[in-house]
């Protein structure tokens with residue numbers, strides 16, 4: 444009895460290892476260059492959430508950009524490399540809520556890790572290339588980019604405007620009336 448339990452444990456551990464190995468950590472470049480190799484396989488993919496989440500019923504489409512500059516957007520000075528295309532990922536709407544910041548000119552999006560089945564030409568979604576994510580987590584939270592017009596520039600603008608109004612007002616008051 445003990446022996447069979449031990450064997451069961453070994454089998455379970457091996458199964459655990461093999462399923463972990465099956466979920467290959469890949470980049471969008473690899474997937475785009477060799478779609479046939481990865482079609483239907485479970486992959487793990489990490490990229491910056493960019494654009495916006497598109498809700499389609501109980502599914503959400505995310506666009507994850509894993510280019511070399513995903514760690515620092517072009518706006519913050521990094522140079523563009525790779526395809527700058529990333530991957531479209533379909534996630535359960537409930538699971539997609541963990542992603543809150545999307546990259547654009549003013550934001551560094553959340554860096555998100557997803558795992559799921561890669562489809563070179565998804566029959567469910569009009570033959571597009573996508574990943575049907577079954578697991579999703581934020582590995583680095585996004586942020587507002589520094590160069591965006593901050594509070595200080597608005598304050599300066601306000602002061603300049605107030606000064607201009609005061610100057611014009613003073614001129615009008617002092618102007619001799621005819």
Ligand SMILES: [Zn+2]
Pocket residue numbers: 533562565566567568573574575
């Ligand atoms: Zn699909």
